Amino acid sequence: MSTASRLPGIVTTDHVFRLPLDHTTPEGEHIEVYAREVVAAGRESDDLPWLLFLQGGPGGKAGRPLGRDGWLVRALDDYRVLLLDQRGTGRSTPATRQTLARRGTPRAQADYLAHFRADSIVRDAELIRRRLLGDDGRWSLLGQSFGGFCTLTYLSIAPESLREAFVTGGLAGLHSSAEDVYRAAYPRVIRKNEAHYARYPDDVAAVRRIAAHLAGSPAELPDGGLLTVEAFQALGTLLGGASGSDTLHYLLEEAWVEGVSGAELSDTFLAEAQAKLSFAQGPLYAVLHESIYGQRTVDPAGTGWAAERVREEFPAFDAAAALDSGAPVLFTGEMIYPWMFETDPALRPLRETARLLAERTDWPDLYDPARLAANEVPVMAAIYHDDMYVDTAASLETAGAVRGLRFWITNEWEHDGLRVSGGKVLDRLIAMARGEF
Incomplete structure (x- = not known):
């Protein structure tokens, strides 16, 4: 009824x-x-x-x-x-x-x-x-x-x-394969990073500080997830929206507090990062994301974690190299990576399921x-x-x-x-x- x-x-x-x-x-x-x-x-x-x-x-x-x-x-x-x-x-x-x-x-x-x-x-x-x-x-x-x-x-x-x-x-x-999609996407994400840092130049140092801290000690999120450097970079998905750059900047503003042992990432920052990164409210977004590009006449070998493979063609997103060279650490965008099924508790039980979907080769044309x-x-x-x-x-x-x-x-x-x-x-x-x- x-x-x-x-x-x-x-x-x-x-x-x-x-x-x-x-x-x-x-x-x-x-x-x-x-x-x-x-x-x-x-x-x-x-x-x-x-x-x-x-x-x-x-x-x-x-x-x-x-x-x-x-x-x-x-x-x-x-x-x-x-x-x-x-x-x-x-x-x-x-x-x-x-x-x-x-x-x-x-x-x-x-x-x-x-x-x-x-x-x-x-x-x-x-x-x-x-x-x-x-x-x-x-x-x-x-x-x-x-x-x-x-x-x-x-x-x-x-x-x-x-x-x-x-x-x-x-x-x-x-006729775009998943690889085509991400090969075109990474340069756009670089431009969004450049626009963000031009708008908020102090964020270059703020982001480097957080990334350096996480490289040595990934942070546990309130839900038991793990904030690694790569997960931190994934906050760049915000940069594609009208107010996303501002939202990211304000998130960074409250990243640190002085604890008993000195500076540490604040509960406020970790809770807000979790809210932006967790797929608990929409796990299908992560599990099915690359499959929306799968078509047997376009991607006969399957999508196969295309975002992860293509990322290697864009070394600007290598956070460790950026930290070593003094360059800005770049955020990524609307990409789904295999490690997300390790760091996000909502996705961990679906790790093998996601792998099987990534390997699937018989997607009908859409x-x-x-x-x-x-x-x-x-x-x-x-x-x-x-x-x-x-x-x-x-x-x-x-x-x-x-x-x-x-x-x-x-x-x-x-x-x-x-x-x-x-x-x-x-x-x-x-x-x-x-x-x-």
Whole structure:
């Protein structure tokens, strides 16, 4: 039974759908997928078009609205919105170290998680669409980041179900291998580091001091995790957001206190670092991250910890060498490394499962270039200039490969522009779809 709630300016309704784990065997095991319907207060009975929101990730649940806030400010003018907790996340049947342990061996866990990529998410959405709108109903689509990757998969699998599609920071390279992705990403991360240190020059010394301390004595985090130099560098994932550089700077400001034996890393710093680094609330992000690029015709040998391999081509990220030479210690970005499954308690039980997924070689292709070249669905995309998470050059190439796709390239916003712009990014894309730009 659906449950409705009222929040400031909106009415939400809960939906839970029982769907096949493997869409090729619909009579087999089933999972639950949760979605939250959101409509403007007073418009509950209006015949509004539906807008399905596909969240970034992988492994991220949809945002929890506190009212008519964020991009919903604009969306609810025109749409009835469906916020999908993609399979394995949020209130959908969870996939975590606790629940996956019930499946037994790492091999069984890896085989289960092979059904949690964009193709399965899109097929979930198709069954949900039929149940909410009927077989012939069509809805609009908004894909943020990984949700944009899913949008390209949707356009490849079931474009006839879409009225229009909006993509924000999520035009994936159709033919990019995992190695291609990271080979393009590391130079962007270097530029974000340079921008951070130009903005906060004193952070060069602050970061070197912390890195030197951790090199000699990794710190235990409150949850039992380990803050090594490499884990400390991983805080650079913050640098891709609008306020990420500032957040990182303020974190560094409170790194030290004077203890009984002298200077030591503060509990405040360690707790905040843990909050930024732990995958306890989203383990699928780490476990499945490289697999979102896996396509058998592109990566026939599998993804194989591509971020770790490619990192060796960029010695600027070698913290030990930087400490020896007096150079700035660089932060890394949106990369997942094998050591994370040792230092993070939420990931340790999934270490072998992650290895098996990294070695998997039979990932189905996610995109149909021929179908995208013949696309008839109006597609509007925001491409962020020098996006740290998604390569701008690859996005532009994909934009040219999808028939009829119109894009807006901007340096006004970072990768999180949809979330932080108060509806301005979405408003621009809707205006483009209406022919106002």
